[in-house]
Amino acid sequence: MCETHELSSLSIDSYLLDRSAHVPIYLFDQVESTNDLAYGYLSNPAIDMVAVLAETQTSGRGRRGRAWTSPKGAGLLMSIGLSYESSPALHYEEWPLLASWALHRALTHVIHENVHIKWPNDIVLNEKKLAGILTELSSSANRRNLIIGFGINVNLRLEDLPEELRKKATSMFVETGQMYNRNKLAALIIDEIQQLRKHVSHGLRFSDIHEEWVAHCQTIGRHVRIVQGRDLIEGVASSIDHSGILTVIDDTGTHHRIASGEIIETSPLGQLSV
Numbered sequence: 001m002c003e004t005h006e007l008s009s010l011s012i013d014s015y016l017l018d019r020s021a022h023v024p025i026y027l028f029d030q031v032e033s034t035n036d037l038a039y040g041y042l043s044n045p046a047i048d049m050v051a052v053l054a055e056t057q058t059s060g061r062g063r064r065g066r067a068w069t070s071p072k073g074a075g076l077l078m079s080i081g082l083s084y085e086s087s088p089a090l091h092y093e094e095w096p097l098l099a100s101w102a103l104h105r106a107l108t109h110v111i112h113e114n115v116h117i118k119w120p121n122d123i124v125l126n127e128k129k130l131a132g133i134l135t136e137l138s139s140s141a142n143r144r145n146l147i148i149g150f151g152i153n154v155n156l157r158l159e160d161l162p163e164e165l166r167k168k169a170t171s172m173f174v175e176t177g178q179m180y181n182r183n184k185l186a187a188l189i190i191d192e193i194q195q196l197r198k199h200v201s202h203g204l205r206f207s208d209i210h211e212e213w214v215a216h217c218q219t220i221g222r223h224v225r226i227v228q229g230r231d232l233i234e235g236v237a238s239s240i241d242h243s244g245i246l247t248v249i250d251d252t253g254t255h256h257r258i259a260s261g262e263i264i265e266t267s268p269l270g271q272l273s274v
């Protein structure tokens with residue numbers, strides 16, 4: 001999958017499997033955050049799905065208040081906005097998990113081995129973070145707008161990654177020595193989200209993909225440290241249930257059920273890194 005082109009909305013469109021849905025694709029050289037722009041586009045009632053990409057961001061947001069930085073032209077910074085009529089059937093809380101499944105599917109079209117999901121919704125390649133997802137929700141009048149922001153380290157060189165992150169973050173180029181076509185990857189992700197949205201509107205829940213999700217998740221059986229609010233929970237990740245809740249068993253045998261949090265360390269049993 002060689003990188004022959006700059007990002008181009010026409011090129012992304014040409015790679016889409018289902019072009020009948022006419023998903024508008026907006027591409028910018030530099031923005032503050034693609035997530036913010038996606039919200040703006042969804043305020044147009046005629047738009048119920050949109051993809052916004054940028055070559056770089058000046059205020060890219062990560063989970064838990066972190067920044068997401070990526071040098072111009074090397075990563076894939078894309079937000080997909082989905083607009084819904086307000087409905088309890090939205091199950092917004094499941095989308096971070098569903099989105100990681102979609103991103104994993106898209107990435108494994110391109111990289112066939114060693115791509116895993118790290119609970120709750122990071123993607124790791126050869127055990128290092130390759131991509132992150134920031135899912136945000138806003139409500140207006142009778143609509144709910146869901147924004148799924150993907151940050152993927154595609155063609156970054158090792159020196160493009162902040163030095164302090166080089167032990168735990170990576171890029172597709174660093175791991176494989178190949179440059180990747182970001183237009184094609186963007187199209188694969190848009191296709192996956194479009195499919196998923198259709199299935200969700202027909203009732204698909206995380207529980208329906210749970211088995212496959214867990215099979216691709218590297219977290220189970222690992223020794224983990226998880227930040228949850230002000231608490232640090234340390235133990236063995238034993239299971240993820242049908243709602244996506246992670247159970248960690250600590251040294252005293254206490255079971256901690258964790259709905260959301262951040263794994264700061266993960267290692268095979270007996271090799272806890274410090």
Ligand code: BTN
Pocket residue numbers: 032033034035057059060061062063064066068076077078079122131132133134149150151152
């Ligand atoms: C994480 O912390 O792992 C999530 C990172 C998400 C970053 C992406 S880049 C495109 C979109 N726009 C943003 O401001 N954030 C997301």
